[in-house]
Amino acid sequence: MARPRGRRRLGAGEELRHAAAFRTELRRFLHRTDSVAAQAGLTSQRYDLLLMIASVGELRVTELCELLQLQQTAVTELVKRSEEAGLVRRRPSGEDGRVWLLRLTAEGEKRLLRAFAALGEDRAALAAAFREVDRLFRAASR
Secondary structure, X not given: XXXXXXXXXXXXXXXXXXXXXXXXXXXXXXXXXXXXXXXXXXXXXXXXXXXHHHHHOOEEHHHHHHHHOOOHHHHHHHHHHHHHOOOEEEEEOOOOOOOEEEEEOHHHHHHHHHHHHHOHHHHHHHHHHHHHHHHHHHHHOO
């Protein structure tokens, strides 16, 4: 299919520069998230854990493994430490007594929301960077 007049395909070097710029913004966002989470008394892993649980209300460890892209032993240890810190609580599933469901405590929710609110501008900047790289890549593929 011919490209409409006036549109040009980005060169590989240009596409690489756009991808690198986006990854820079992503890394900047992750670094800022770590800093803000620490100010709320959370490690970055605990922030991610609380965010995933809060997004649905309750989760199983196996679901968290998928969402966090971590092995079950790592998630189990993270949950244990977060429970000891008073950030999450477990309850047995009504459907399967072998399964535990995780939910935020009031303290976990308070810390998560403090960090999440502080990242509002950072989320907006990352979203803008994503929209721009998406626009450029779509234009390049036409």
